[in-house]
Amino acid sequence: MISSSPLGSDKRRYVVETAYALFKRDGFHATGIDRIIAEAEVAKMTMYRHFPSKDDLIVQVLDYRARRFDRQLDRLAEEAVTPEQKIATIFDWYERWFRSADFHGCLFAHALAEFGNPEHPVFKAVAGQKNGLRRRMQSILEDIMPPDRAASTAAALLMLIEGATLMAEMGQADTAICDARKAAFSIIAAPSAMTAP
Amino acid sequence: MISSSPLGSDKRRYVVETAYALFKRDGFHATGIDRIIAEAEVAKMTMYRHFPSKDDLIVQVLDYRARRFDRQLDRLAEEAVTPEQKIATIFDWYERWFRSADFHGCLFAHALAEFGNPEHPVFKAVAGQKNGLRRRMQSILEDIMPPDRAASTAAALLMLIEGATLMAEMGQADTAICDARKAAFSIIAAPSAMTAP
């Protein structure tokens, strides 16, 4: 067998991609090991050789997904010129995702729902992904506003995106992404530092 | 036994409240019937007499929670005068919730994560609750802006709230509610109809 690399054999990749599809569609607790290995056409011991436990597999799946997400956003950001355009490409990515055939909501949000213990590795993987996106937007925004306002705005944009993903999951993808985009640029273009009454 | 009402005996209430606490803390699939009846100190047949299945119990728990949420928001809205104040009381409610000792995120969002099939009764219960909150904010906003902009703004506020709940779940409750509030009033006070570049 021609193994592509010691850390990433073909079988391992099959398992991760199959588990990703099943976790996404049916959830983590509801997806059994037996179904994963059956659909991946892999022996049980092969899976357990690569992943010590189901929890470990879940973390690896989340990491796989997070890395792909980051790569795609990196590539989109290269095409954009202004900071506003860079933010817009992020919303573009979400719009395409919402419209994709097998959209089932955010795997990380789902993982958080099923693994709410902050000490659990899955929880930490989720927090890492969400904070990564927030930092990405924050560093973009720091080119057009002071750092403290960039931090607040990035947090607000992340909340809008997460909420839009939830609404898209409930079948309101079109209005969700449209209203989120409008709200985002309303926040960014706010005349002064935002203040609540 | 002095039953309070034909539709709501004490035992039934025990089961719903216990199941609510367990579902909130551990999730739906991860919480077994046996644990619910043990903590509620109720026989298994008693539970199955009131709820034909676990799925049915989950729906009843969600309804119970949604009704309590609506009652609390109704009472808060009575104390507010202006539409802006009414919106602010909703954010106040969320702020107190985020800071409460046993906050574990939104039970409805968690239910959506575990029951993603739009035909499932649990899915419909979640959609009902979220759309209810959106309509509540929309009708408040219609007093200070045209109907189409009220609809967009209500959707944006819902997304902010859902995103803030997610961030609070990840231990960032303070910045989440603060930034969400600022963003919300920035959107509401936007000088004109929002437009994206």
Place this chain on the structure above:
DNA sequence: TAGTGAATAGACAGACCTGTCTCACTGCTT
């Protein structure tokens, strides 16, 4: 006092869960 309806504890069925283990096979490398 007899009857009725609800609740109880717990056994039980049948399925599914994670994780371990054995044994046979395959294809590459030395």
Place this chain on the structure above:
DNA sequence: AAGCAGTGAGACAGGTCTGTCTATTCACTA
């Protein structure tokens, strides 16, 4: 040719899951 790492198929253990059923007890009512 021999060895070896990786893999396949599946039995197996020990536990948990939902949902059903029985036999019994208790409180209240006619």
